[in-house]
Amino acid sequence: MIDLHYWPTPNGKKVTILLEELGLPYRIVPVHIGKGDQFTDAYLKIGPNNRMPAMVDNEPLGGGPPISVFESGAIMLYLAEKAGRFLPTDIRGKYEVTQWVIWQMANQGPKFGERGHFSRVPADQGDQSYAQRRFADEVHRLYGVLNNRLYDRRYIAGDDYSIADMISYPWTASWELQGIDLGEFKYFKRWWDEMSARPAVQRGMAVTAGTPEDxxxxxxxxxxxxxxxxxxxxxxxxxxx
Ligand SMILES: N[C@@H](CCC(=O)N[C@@H](CS)C(=O)NCC(=O)O)C(=O)O
Structure with a gap:
């Protein structure tokens, strides 16, 4: 069984989408990041960056003690490799997918996250307009990167659906709140509509971590x-x- 240390944010939902696509059994272990569960000694042993998600595979291939992995991109690579799906094994196909997984982790995730952060800064923290413009521009630029990529490809890495698609989708689920007009990005929109209609994507996006706090x-x-x-x-x- 796989334990997914999880809170329902875009970084967590990348992994639940993949687990749903694979049909692998998994157990959600809530990491309430608003309360500070990510700072406990027990959690830091598997997630030393005090961020979620992290995963523990209690039945790794080849047996032996459980394997724990942190960083959503590494978890996606691990699960896809274990299942032998959504990550090609030939050298060209493998790096076609891997480079987009790393693109997501190094660009889309952090920049979209900072855009959200600076849009919520309390008024008593001073003028945030430079940071807000900087990250709004980056978000817009990155939608353009995906749009241009999808101009002549069905999926991000080519003809086949892969973890590059699953990892890039959750941060785009709230494009409207991010100030994006999908009319500007028609190739991206075609992909986004197809992704949004996949039952496993819908199930992965809906995974919760217990009853929300009041x-x-x-x-x-x-x-x-x-x-x-x-x-x-x-x-x-x-x-x-
Ligand atoms: N690069 C990491 C980012 C993880 C991340 O930033 N997680 C956030 C929630 S989306 C978190 O755990 N935040 C806790 C905190 O800020 O203390 C990954 O993709 O796994």
Missing amino acids: PAAISPEEQERRRKLLYNQRARPAPVE
């Missing part, structure tokens, strides 16, 4: 504790020998 039920003390934990994160001290 924000009104969080005490002011707890809100303050979370604010201190989550904002201005700096290096954690190394273990003492």
Whole structure:
């Protein structure tokens, strides 16, 4: 069985889409990132970057102790390789897909994330207009990269559906909130409509991690504790020998 340490955000949903496409049994282990579950000693053993998702495969190929993997891109590569699907094994096909997985991890994920972050900065933190423009432009540029890529290909890596498509979809699910007009990106839109209609994509996007919290039920003390934990994160001290 695979344990997916998960919270329902785009980075988590990349992996649930793949697990649903593969039809592999998995167990969701909630990592409530708003409460700070990502900082516990137990979680840091499998997710040393204090971010989710992370995965533990209790039945790795070839047997032996469980294998744990963090970083959504690495988890996607691991699961696709294990299942022998959605990642070609020939050298050309494999790197056609891998380069787009890394593109997503190094560009689309971080830039879309920062666009969201700077759009939510409280007013008392000063003028954010440069950062907001910078990341809105990057998001627009990256939609253009996908649109141009999909101009003469059905899928991101070519004729076949792959983990490059699954990893790139969740961050585009809220294109409207990102200020994007899909009329500008018609080749991307054709792909997006096809992706959105896939039953496994719909199931993966709908995976939750328990009942959502009622924000009104969080005490002011707890809100303050979370604010201190989550904002201005700096290096954690190394273990003492
Ligand atoms: N590159 C990482 C990014 C993971 C990431 O940023 N996860 C966010 C949620 S989407 C998180 O765990 N945030 C917790 C925090 O900021 O403390 C991946 O793709 O796995």
